[in-house]
Amino acid sequence: MPPLIFVDEQNSAALRDLADLATPMALRVAVTLGLPDRLRTEAVGGDVLAAELGASPVALELLLGHLVTLGVLGHGSDGYRTTGYGAALCADAGNGLVDLLDLHAAGGRAELAFTELLHSVTTGEAAYPRRYGQDFWADLAEQPILRESFDRQMAHRFHDQVPQIVAGYDWGRFATVVDVGGGRGAVLAGILAAHPGMRGHLVDLDPTAAAATRTFHTHGLSERTRVSAGSFFDPLPAGAEAYLLSDILHDWDDEHAHRILSRCVEAAGPAGRVLIIEPVGGRRGETAMDLAMLTIFGSRERRVDEFRTLASAHGLALDHVTDLSDQRCLLEFRRTDG
Numbered sequence: 001m002p003p004l005i006f007v008d009e010q011n012s013a014a015l016r017d018l019a020d021l022a023t024p025m026a027l028r029v030a031v032t033l034g035l036p037d038r039l040r041t042e043a044v045g046g047d048v049l050a051a052e053l054g055a056s057p058v059a060l061e062l063l064l065g066h067l068v069t070l071g072v073l074g075h076g077s078d079g080y081r082t083t084g085y086g087a088a089l090c091a092d093a094g095n096g097l098v099d100l101l102d103l104h105a106a107g108g109r110a111e112l113a114f115t116e117l118l119h120s121v122t123t124g125e126a127a128y129p130r131r132y133g134q135d136f137w138a139d140l141a142e143q144p145i146l147r148e149s150f151d152r153q154m155a156h157r158f159h160d161q162v163p164q165i166v167a168g169y170d171w172g173r174f175a176t177v178v179d180v181g182g183g184r185g186a187v188l189a190g191i192l193a194a195h196p197g198m199r200g201h202l203v204d205l206d207p208t209a210a211a212a213t214r215t216f217h218t219h220g221l222s223e224r225t226r227v228s229a230g231s232f233f234d235p236l237p238a239g240a241e242a243y244l245l246s247d248i249l250h251d252w253d254d255e256h257a258h259r260i261l262s263r264c265v266e267a268a269g270p271a272g273r274v275l276i277i278e279p280v281g282g283r284r285g286e287t288a289m290d291l292a293m294l295t296i297f298g299s300r301e302r303r304v305d306e307f308r309t310l311a312s313a314h315g316l317a318l319d320h321v322t323d324l325s326d327q328r329c330l331l332e333f334r335r336t337d338g
Contacts, residue, residue, distance in 0.1 A: 022066065023070065026070070027067075028102070028108055030067055031098055032102050034091075035049075035073070035082075036082045044079045045079040045080075046079070049064075067086070072086035072089065073086055095156075096153060096156035099156070104145065105149035106140060106149045106153065109139075113126075114292075115131065116130050120294050120298070126294070128297070136296055144207075151183060151184055151208050154184075158187055158246070162187055164325040165187060165191075165328070168323075169322055171191045171195055171198065172198070175197065175198060176198070177199075177201075177243070177244055178200070178202075178236060178267070179200060179244045180203055180232045180248065180260070183212065184208060185202055185211070185212035185215035185225075187244075188200045188202055188212075189215055189216060192221050198224070200221075200226075202227050202228070203228045203230055203232060203237065204230075206229040209227050209228065209230075232260050233256075238266075239272075240272060242272065243267060243272060243275065245260070245264070245274070245275070245276045247328075248260065249261075249302070249310075250293050250302065251299060252297060253298045258313060258314070261274065261310065261311060262314055268335070270335050273332060273333065274332075275333070276330070278302075279327055279328055279329070280301065280304060280321070280329040281300065281301040281302055282303050282304075283304065283329055284323065284329050285301030315336050316336070317336045319332045319333065319334050
């Protein structure tokens with residue numbers, strides 16, 4: 001006879017709350033509709049909002065009611081208004097939440113692929129193409145608004161980390177560095193600003209590369225930088241002392257990660273170093289992000305041994321792992337024939 005299981009009601013309630021989908025979706029819809037911004041400076045009645053948004057008055061009231069329960073909105077005789085707590089969901093809050101939650105932005109759209117998590121767990125494949133008919137990167141290529149929001153999201157992810165990245169590693173060892181898939185250039189700009197003797201070359205797709213050019217100009221680094229519009233699956237600028245991949249490989253499965261590393265090694269030559277900055281599984285990576293990488297990209301936050309195995313196929317040996325911050329590590333690889 002199986003043992004009796006006594007259910008703790010408090011634990012059951014906690015698990016039910018964790019599994020709740022109403023609240024995360026309500027927040028995403030609120031941001032997508034622009035409610036926190038619209039209601040920040042004045043109280044507005046539900047019927048007026050429904051007319052402005054072309055929404056069902058009854059259904060919108062249900063959403064507004066839950067947002068009041070959450071403390072995101074307040075409700076008085078003059079209508080609904082964003083609370084101080086809810087102001088964190090406004091576009092100018094500076095925390096990156098809008099791009100993560102807005103269902104029309106790359107981040108918010110991508111996270112809906114979690115509804116197909118079962119597919120990813122059973123197959124090991126990304127769920128994003130199953131939901132949208134093509135992979136994440138094809139979507140970005142076709143829809144400029146997604147590309148723009150993704151670039152903003154990546155810039156925000158690194159914003160508070162750049163000083164730690166710059167201070168946590170001896171970048172001055174290198175005279176030249178190629179930032180592969182370097183986004184709008186914040187990381188490379190920080191490194192070069194701290195090391196006046198260095199020169200940098202950033203590679204990314206247009207229009208991200210154009211934004212990087214503006215970043216370097218703003219920081220007075222135009223004379224020490226070059227920007228190339230291109231893919232890291234194509235030949236990279238050759239002959240630099242270091243090739244930097246920041247938050248790149250975890251966006252790709254092993255097949256594509258091998259292709260990226262192969263281009264880095266090809267360009268670096270025997271003496272060049274390959275530097276990988278990422279959350280590392282079991283060290284700085286988060287389990288929730290593991291599932292996000294799986295669902296969106298068919299990838300994961302790789303562990304040190306997985307990076308070592310991945311790189312060894314390209315004649316790279318792991319020299320050092322440096323904890324740069326509470327979110328990211330730097331793995332330094334050298335050519336074994338260098």
